[in-house]
Amino acid sequence: MVKNELMKYSCPLGKAMSALGSKWKPIIVLVIKDRKLRFGELAVRINVISRKVLTDQLREMQSDGLVIREEFKELPPRVEYSLTEKGLALLPILYLLEEWETKYHVKDLNEQDCNLVGKEIEKTVV
Amino acid sequence: MVKNELMKYSCPLGKAMSALGSKWKPIIVLVIKDRKLRFGELAVRINVISRKVLTDQLREMQSDGLVIREEFKELPPRVEYSLTEKGLALLPILYLLEEWETKYHVKDLNEQDCNLVGKEIEKTVV
DNA sequence: CTGTATCCCCGTAGATACTG
DNA sequence: CAGTATCTACGGGGATACAG
Numbered sequence: 001m002v003k004n005e006l007m008k009y010s011c012p013l014g015k016a017m018s019a020l021g022s023k024w025k026p027i028i029v030l031v032i033k034d035r036k037l038r039f040g041e042l043a044v045r046i047n048v049i050s051r052k053v054l055t056d057q058l059r060e061m062q063s064d065g066l067v068i069r070e071e072f073k074e075l076p077p078r079v080e081y082s083l084t085e086k087g088l089a090l091l092p093i094l095y096l097l098e099e100w101e102t103k104y105h106v107k108d109l110n111e112q113d114c115n116l117v118g119k120e121i122e123k124t125v126v
Numbered sequence: 127m128v129k130n131e132l133m134k135y136s137c138p139l140g141k142a143m144s145a146l147g148s149k150w151k152p153i154i155v156l157v158i159k160d161r162k163l164r165f166g167e168l169a170v171r172i173n174v175i176s177r178k179v180l181t182d183q184l185r186e187m188q189s190d191g192l193v194i195r196e197e198f199k200e201l202p203p204r205v206e207y208s209l210t211e212k213g214l215a216l217l218p219i220l221y222l223l224e225e226w227e228t229k230y231h232v233k234d235l236n237e238q239d240c241n242l243v244g245k246e247i248e249k250t251v252v
Numbered sequence: 253c254t255g256t257a258t259c260c261c262c263g264t265a266g267a268t269a270c271t272g
Numbered sequence: 273c274a275g276t277a278t279c280t281a282c283g284g285g286g287a288t289a290c291a292g
Contacts, residue, residue, distance in 0.1 A: 011153070012223075012224040012225075012227040012228050012231070013152055013153060013156060013220060013223060013224050013227065014153065015227050015231070016223045016224065016226060016227035017147075017149075017152055017223075019227070021143075021147055021148075021149075022147075022284080022285095023143075023147075023284080023285075024285095026139055026143055027137070027139060027140065030139060038253085038254090039253075039254055039255075040253065040254075043254095049285095049286090050285075050286055050287070050288095051254080051255070051256095052255085052256080052257090052285085052286075052287085052288095053284085053285055053286070054255095055254085055255060055256085056284085056285085065230065065232060071254095074253095075253090076253040076254080077253050077254055077255085077292085078253075078254085079253085079254065079255085085230075086226075086230040089226055089229070089230065090226060093219060093222050093223060093226060094139060096219050096222070097138075097139060097142045097143075097219060098138040098139050098142065099138075100142060100212075100215055100216060100219060101138040101139065101141050101142035101145070102138050103215070104191065104211075104212040104215065105138070105141070106191060148264085149264080149265075150265095164273085164274090165273075165274055165275075166273065166274075169274095175265095175266095176265075176266055176267070176268095177274080177275070177276095178265085178266075178267085178268095178275085178276080178277090179264085179265055179266070180275095181274085181275060181276085182264085182265090197274095200273095201272095201273090202273040202274080203272085203273050203274055203275080204273075204274085205273085205274065205275085253292100254291100254292090255290105255291085255292090256289100256290075256291070256292100257288100257289085257290075257291095258287100258288085258289085258290100259286105259287090259288090260285105260286085260287090261284105261285090261286085261287105262283105262284100262285095262286105263282105263283100263284090263285100264281100264282090264283095264284100265280100265281090265282085265283105266279105266280085266281085266282100267278100267279090267280085267281105268277100268278085268279090269276100269277085269278085270275105270276075270277075270278100271274100271275085271276070271277095272273100272274095272275090272276100
């Protein structure tokens with residue numbers, strides 16, 4: 001788990017992008033939303049991510065104050081992830097980004113279909 | 127100039143992040159703002175970026191429809207960059223991201239000062 | 253079930269030198 | 273002035289196997 005070294009400079013935007021500028025973080029935020037999800041649920045919903053990477057991303061988001069990790073000492077183990085207030089505050093901005101992309105979308109070749117948000121996801125995405 | 131391969135899947139958010147999820151693109155958008163800037167002016171304002179990388183980023187942003195490149199056939203050569211409508215539409219979202227980061231900012235060690243936006247930049251930044 | 257531990261690939265950034 | 277052309281290094285992301 002190497003700390004993201006992007007944006008060592010501390011422009012607000014630079015810091016913001018370092019917190020969510022990676023490949024998966026914005027998606028993880030959008031998938032968690034306002035509920036609690038177990039590790040396995042996250043892995044299933046974003047089924048193209050490897051478990052190692054998912055773990056890494058979650059750890060970084062945790063130390064960036066975006067997600068809360070709750071570990072239940074049970075057998076079998078259970079861990080639930082949810083968004084912090086900071087993470088929740090990010091949601092509307094991410095929705096704006098989606099709108100922006102959708103609005104200015106240029107038809108692209110070889111697109112795979114994928115509806116991550118905008119509709120409730122209760123099954124696999126991506 | 128290799129096309130960004132992040133986010134091959136086509137979730138709106140994925141596509142959005144592929145258009146501005148790189149290290150410099152959001153900053154470039156914020157620096158250009160609503161004016162035209164010459165290549166050299168951009169390079170000076172973001173003085174820690176190498177010219178090669180700046181060129182690469184601008185080319186990608188051009189093909190993503192974020193910036194307009196105007197080349198004047200003069201000597202010495204002059205090239206002006208400005209934001210497209212799509213790029214301009216991104217500005218308010220980036221400002222929101224800045225606000226978000228600023229609001230939830232956790233005091234960090236070894237910060238370098240840098241005020242990229244929020245105040246008018248007419249000199250070097252970063 | 254929820255992760256680690258390794259290993260490897262490949263893209264991106266960066267430095268430097270050169271060009272029309 | 274506004275880029276190219278190379279070359280290199282780094283590190284994130286992915287695959288796989290294993291562990292508590």
